[in-house]
Amino acid sequence: MKMTDKIFIILNWTVLFFSCISLIILYYSNIINPYLTILNVLIAIFSLAKIYINYKCIFKFERINEQVERAALGNLNTRILVRDDGILSKLVCNFNKVIEELQKTQENQITVEESRRKLMSNISHDIRTPLTSIIGYIDALRDDVAANEEERLEYFDIISKKSKDLKKLIDEIFYMAKLDSDEIEMNFQIYDIGEIIRESIIAFLPELNKKEIELRVNLPKKKTLVYVDKLSIIRILNNIFKNSIQYGSEGKILGIDLISTQKSYQINIWDRGQGIDEEHLPYIFDRLYIQDKTRNKSLGSSGLGLAIVKKLIEKHRGTIWVESRPYKKTVFSFTIPKL
Ligand SMILES: Nc1ncnc2c1ncn2[C@@H]1O[C@H](COP(=O)(O)OP(=O)(O)OP(=O)(O)O)[C@@H](O)[C@H]1O
Numbered sequence: 001m002k003m004t005d006k007i008f009i010i011l012n013w014t015v016l017f018f019s020c021i022s023l024i025i026l027y028y029s030n031i032i033n034p035y036l037t038i039l040n041v042l043i044a045i046f047s048l049a050k051i052y053i054n055y056k057c058i059f060k061f062e063r064i065n066e067q068v069e070r071a072a073l074g075n076l077n078t079r080i081l082v083r084d085d086g087i088l089s090k091l092v093c094n095f096n097k098v099i100e101e102l103q104k105t106q107e108n109q110i111t112v113e114e115s116r117r118k119l120m121s122n123i124s125h126d127i128r129t130p131l132t133s134i135i136g137y138i139d140a141l142r143d144d145v146a147a148n149e150e151e152r153l154e155y156f157d158i159i160s161k162k163s164k165d166l167k168k169l170i171d172e173i174f175y176m177a178k179l180d181s182d183e184i185e186m187n188f189q190i191y192d193i194g195e196i197i198r199e200s201i202i203a204f205l206p207e208l209n210k211k212e213i214e215l216r217v218n219l220p221k222k223k224t225l226v227y228v229d230k231l232s233i234i235r236i237l238n239n240i241f242k243n244s245i246q247y248g249s250e251g252k253i254l255g256i257d258l259i260s261t262q263k264s265y266q267i268n269i270w271d272r273g274q275g276i277d278e279e280h281l282p283y284i285f286d287r288l289y290i291q292d293k294t295r296n297k298s299l300g301s302s303g304l305g306l307a308i309v310k311k312l313i314e315k316h317r318g319t320i321w322v323e324s325r326p327y328k329k330t331v332f333s334f335t336i337p338k339l
């Protein structure tokens, strides 16, 4: 309690005391003065009311102060409760909002820290595994373990392949880090997205033919203009095409639809392969996430492809999602705002 509050309360008690004394004096001295009596009674009631209000206010503020102190000490589950219709309730309401925001930021920080730790451990694992194997094959070559020249060449091939995979992984990690820190230069210009899709798919025709995968393209005849960084769009398309061919080839079909919606163009890339199990769907755009059932098929995969795709689409103010019914239809859809 502050000194001024104490003085104020003592003053009120004094006034109350004197008004009571004067009432007693009036009563015993037989002075009949109704005005004086009423005045004294009023002063006494007024002082009592003031004392009551003062104490109530002080206790209320002390309670608030205790709760604020608790929040300041780090207990962000604290919420201040007051029964007040005035400015105090607004203040308390805003203060509760600040605590809530702080709590959200704290929770967010914990999640970010947790995923950073997981990412670091995944990266270390993904780099260590091929590196250990490369070292193993080099040692084998040095110790002349290979039975013949053919086996020696095979070792060299494995070393070359694993080194390339490692370089690809490191390149993608760097690209992702640059994307995160906005260091990738984007050259936004007006393009026909249908045209970019046509250009991109051409590069995959030999592989589609080789794997006997039917291509079903559905693009509108009209121009489909967007304002994009062409290299990013090509990178997005290539990543999704590659995945569909790599993981969905059993379905023997690759579909591409370009749909015009009110504000954006929606691109659906689909296959009828083994798809993605429901439990994996929420994590498929996470960094370094590889579905267990595709793990052995994804030699040379880094699990960063879709995380990069998502980030690039977000940089174009678009969204990406996936729906999958194994062996029926697995569709990766993304939007790019119209010009
Ligand atoms: N069309 C698809 N059908 C089935 N599974 C898919 C499909 N596309 C992606 N996936 C699953 O999603 C995982 C993540 O894909 P992503 O492209 O991010 O990584 P990746 O292909 O493993 O590696 P890379 O970085 O080389 O692309 C894949 O490992 C695979 O399990």
Ligand SMILES: [Mg+2]
Residues within 6 Å of the ligand: 239, 242, 243, 301, 305, 306
């Ligand atoms: Mg991929």
